[in-house]
Amino acid sequence: MIRYATSADLDAVTALYAEARATYYRGHLPESAYAGPEELARTRAGWAGAIERGAVLCAEIQGEGGEGGVLAGIAAYGERDGVMFLTQLHVAPALWRKGVGGALHTACVEAWRAAGATTATLEVFEKNERAQAFYAAHGWTPDPDSPRSGDHLVLRLTLAPETE
Numbered sequence: 001m002i003r004y005a006t007s008a009d010l011d012a013v014t015a016l017y018a019e020a021r022a023t024y025y026r027g028h029l030p031e032s033a034y035a036g037p038e039e040l041a042r043t044r045a046g047w048a049g050a051i052e053r054g055a056v057l058c059a060e061i062q063g064e065g066g067e068g069g070v071l072a073g074i075a076a077y078g079e080r081d082g083v084m085f086l087t088q089l090h091v092a093p094a095l096w097r098k099g100v101g102g103a104l105h106t107a108c109v110e111a112w113r114a115a116g117a118t119t120a121t122l123e124v125f126e127k128n129e130r131a132q133a134f135y136a137a138h139g140w141t142p143d144p145d146s147p148r149s150g151d152h153l154v155l156r157l158t159l160a161p162e163t164e
Contacts, residue, residue, distance in 0.1 A: 001069060002107040005056035007048070012071040013056065014044045020090035024128040050076045050087075057107050059091075059100045073100040075108050077120075084112040084120040096130075105138050109159060118159050123152035 005013060018040065050056045056076045060069030073091040077084055086108060091100045112120055121143055124131050132153065140155040147154055 001060045002103055003058055003060065004054055005051045005058045005074070007051060009056075009058055009071065010044070010048055010051060013047050013051070013058070013074050014040070016071055016074055016092055017043060017047065017088070017090055020093060023093050024125055024131065047076075050078075053078075057104055057111075059104050061095070061100070072098075073104050075104040077108055077112070079115065079117065082117065082119075084108075084115070084117045086120055086122040089122075101134055102138070109157075113159055113161070120157045120159060122155050122157075123149050124155060126151050126153055 047056070055078055056074060058071055059073035059075075061072045062069065071092070072095050074088065075086065075090075076088040077086050079085070089101060089104055089108075091098075091104075109120075122135070122140065124135060126148075135155055138157070140157045143154040143156040
């Protein structure tokens with residue numbers, strides 16, 4: 001199930017985010033850059049603001065024994081000058097390749113189309129080849145106008161109009 005995050009999700013969202021980021025930054029950046037106390041406080045504040053703006057989607061899967069939903073993935077996005085920006089898309093590492101990321105991506109694209117957007121961009125860490133392959137499989141290509149931002153690649157997606 002995909003739904004918009006609420007303030008009650010903040011702890012779970014920030015924990016999933018920290019776990020996912022550590023998997024691709026570990027060994028490439030100093031730990032303080034993605035898991036230090038200041039970074040975690042900044043991260044929590046950022047997610048709180050995004051949740052308050054209604055810009056965070058959560059993917060939930062049913063818990064063991066049919067219990068309530070367990071947070072499986074998160075996505076956040078925003079809009080600037082008619083272009084959507086996918087700022088975050090993370091799946092709990094134990095659930096990679098189970099369709100969670102694809103479901104979140106589809107929900108984002110649907111929201112962007114509903115808002116009238118025709119283009120979206122994102123930045124992906126240049127060493128995160130798994131994420132790059134995911135985005136390529138979903139139609140993202142290098143942004144011809146601005147292909148890099150520091151140690152991140154900039155990708156662009158042209159949103160095809162909805163078909164009836």
